[in-house]
Amino acid sequence: xxxxxxxxxVRLSTNPDAAALRALNIGDIVYLDGIVYTARExxxxxxxxxxxxxxxPLPELSGANFHCSPAATREDDGSFTVSAVTATxxxxxxxxMERWFKASGxxxxxxxxxxxxxxxxxxxxxxxxxxxxxxxYGTGALLGRGVKNVHSANWLDELGIAQAMWVLEVxxxxxxxxxxxxxxxxxxxxxxxxxxxxxxxxxxGTRPATLKRYGETDDRNDEVI
Amino acid sequence: xxxxxxxxETANTLMEKAAIEIxxxxxxxxxxxxxxxxxxxxxxxxxxxxxxxxxxxxxxRAMCGDTGTPRWxxxxxxxxxxxxxxxxxxxxxxxxxxxxxxxxxLRPNRVHPLWRTDHDNNIGIGAPEIDYAFExxxxxxxxxxxxxxxxxxxxxxxxxxxxxxxxxxxFYLDSLIAFGRRGLACxxxxxxxxxxxxxxxxxxxxxxxAALRIVGDRNPDPKIAKLEQEFKDLGNSIGMGAMGFVGKSxxxxxxxxxxxxHTGGMPMSVHAFCLSSRRATARIHADxxxxxxxxxxxxxxYQRRETVEWPLKNNSxxxx
Numbered sequence: 001x002x003x004x005x006x007x008x009x010v011r012l013s014t015n016p017d018a019a020a021l022r023a024l025n026i027g028d029i030v031y032l033d034g035i036v037y038t039a040r041e042x043x044x045x046x047x048x049x050x051x052x053x054x055x056x057p058l059p060e061l062s063g064a065n066f067h068c069s070p071a072a073t074r075e076d077d078g079s080f081t082v083s084a085v086t087a088t089x090x091x092x093x094x095x096x097m098e099r100w101f102k103a104s105g106x107x108x109x110x111x112x113x114x115x116x117x118x119x120x121x122x123x124x125x126x127x128x129x130x131x132x133x134x135x136x137y138g139t140g141a142l143l144g145r146g147v148k149n150v151h152s153a154n155w156l157d158e159l160g161i162a163q164a165m166w167v168l169e170v171x172x173x174x175x176x177x178x179x180x181x182x183x184x185x186x187x188x189x190x191x192x193x194x195x196x197x198x199x200x201x202x203x204x205g206t207r208p209a210t211l212k213r214y215g216e217t218d219d220r221n222d223e224v225i
Numbered sequence: 226x227x228x229x230x231x232x233x234e235t236a237n238t239l240m241e242k243a244a245i246e247i248x249x250x251x252x253x254x255x256x257x258x259x260x261x262x263x264x265x266x267x268x269x270x271x272x273x274x275x276x277x278x279x280x281x282x283x284x285x286r287a288m289c290g291d292t293g294t295p296r297w298x299x300x301x302x303x304x305x306x307x308x309x310x311x312x313x314x315x316x317x318x319x320x321x322x323x324x325x326x327x328x329x330x331l332r333p334n335r336v337h338p339l340w341r342t343d344h345d346n347n348i349g350i351g352a353p354e355i356d357y358a359f360e361x362x363x364x365x366x367x368x369x370x371x372x373x374x375x376x377x378x379x380x381x382x383x384x385x386x387x388x389x390x391x392x393x394x395x396f397y398l399d400s401l402i403a404f405g406r407r408g409l410a411c412x413x414x415x416x417x418x419x420x421x422x423x424x425x426x427x428x429x430x431x432x433x434x435a436a437l438r439i440v441g442d443r444n445p446d447p448k449i450a451k452l453e454q455e456f457k458d459l460g461n462s463i464g465m466g467a468m469g470f471v472g473k474s475x476x477x478x479x480x481x482x483x484x485x486x487h488t489g490g491m492p493m494s495v496h497a498f499c500l501s502s503r504r505a506t507a508r509i510h511a512d513x514x515x516x517x518x519x520x521x522x523x524x525x526x527y528q529r530r531e532t533v534e535w536p537l538k539n540n541s542x543x544x545x
Binding site: 073137194 | 280376383469
């Protein structure tokens with residue numbers, strides 16, 4: 001077994017300044033302190049397409065947009081229990097991100113699986129934002145431990161538990177891995193490129209299926225997102 | 226006679242076990258993978274997962290915040306009788322799903338496909354799915370809860386006999402690589418393959434192969450068993466590990482289920498269970514006693530039978 005490289009671990013504020021973000025490298029491990037909020041298609045549609053007013057002041061309260069629906073419940077006394085939290089795949093939200101950055105001033109986007117290098121270069125970098133990926137992706141219990149309090153659950157009745165905007169106070173919340181840096185480099189795409197070298201050998205001796213399908217790629221270096 | 230009260234209580238416990246407790250067989254498989262993994266990032270991910278399983282058990286909180294789409298697999302011994310009948314059973318399972326979603330809590334993932342209406346309890350039209358099977362002997366019922374993720378890692382394709390084993394291998398690799406990049410499939414996982422059947426049963430077989438067979442289990446057909454091992458090794462030779470990082474832990478085990486299909490075709494489905502492999506089973510006996518386990522023991526010789534006749538040890542078929 002080859003010796004394993006020690007990964008760099010960093011504590012980061014959920015309202016980080018540019019210098020703190022500039023210091024991060026792709027592949028670094030990050031733990032967050034401060035406040036994060038969940039926003040995914042339900043919130044994006046409401047704010048960007050329907051023009052709803054933000055229910056909390058952003059980015060003053062938080063610069064960290066988490067692509068997440070928590071395993072949470074509303075208790076009979078009106079309080080909330082947030083148990084496990086895990087991200088959802090971010091690539092689906094690409095079309096809203098430019099306008100979301102303008103509306104929210106977010107500097108951190110946290111999710112599953114990153115977004116494309118193109119999104120990073122064209123949308124993240126001009127807005128001074130980076131992407132943090134969750135780990136695994138099933139570290140819901142570890143992340144749940146980092147949630148110290150529910151600040152608020154916004155649009156809960158309208159959007160439901162899974163799509164509501166949850167504002168969460170967090171401490172030592174992680175681990176996350178830096179996928180994109182301030183120059184728009186992507187860890188996932190770097191890894192894809194390394195793995196791609198092995199693919200032609202792997203497919204040796206196979207040939208395309210007898211029955212073709214519309215719209216698919218036959219280039220194994222392509223991604224499906 | 227099995228009471229629906231016991232079914233309800235047992236089903237609530239199963240929901241909790243499935244969400245919180247990593248099954249032993251998968252945990253052992255993942256520990257081996259973690260030991261052999263030499264990719265820096267992949268190793269970090271596997272270590273984090275191992276810590277996460279511990280945190281979930283200690284805190285009694287769900288392993289993963291996306292608790293999937295909870296569903297049920299129910300098996301009846303031929304002599305099992307339920308006070309309240311099958312409708313009583315279905316009510317108990319729906320109630321346990323709703324109650325457990327709030328109690329544990331689980332993420333209420335189930336929404337209407339068009340109106341996106343969320344009842345916040347994982348109940349709705351067609352949800353949760355309840356699958357049934359039967360065994361020739363026994364007065365027990367087996368209930369298995371599965372919380373499988375719902376978005377990535379699964380694909381279906383109509384192949385043809387001329388595509389052969391190489392065609393199967395290619396589609397298998399396609400599925401792993403397409404969904405393995407960025408770790409969309411939440412690997413390393415138990416991979417299930419459905420071969421044959423009709424389009425719908427092909428999907429069902431593959432899903433059951435992933436979710437209802439444990440790590441180390443092999444198909445009783447020795448040639449399929451050999452293919453399972455080959456495909457496990459093949460998946461781990463892609464060069465891809467957890468989250469799509471460079472590594473070699475992609476497949477904790479590979480299970481293949483075969484079913485007879487149309488003579489002209491060879492339909493195939495591929496399914497990835499996930500890093501949390503959430504399943505839990507209980508057997509409820511006629512006297513009301515309950516035994517919990519993590520092996521669903523779904524696939525038995527009877528489930529894979531090929532003949533018209535099946536010899537019964539007793540004469541229950543004839544009794545009224």
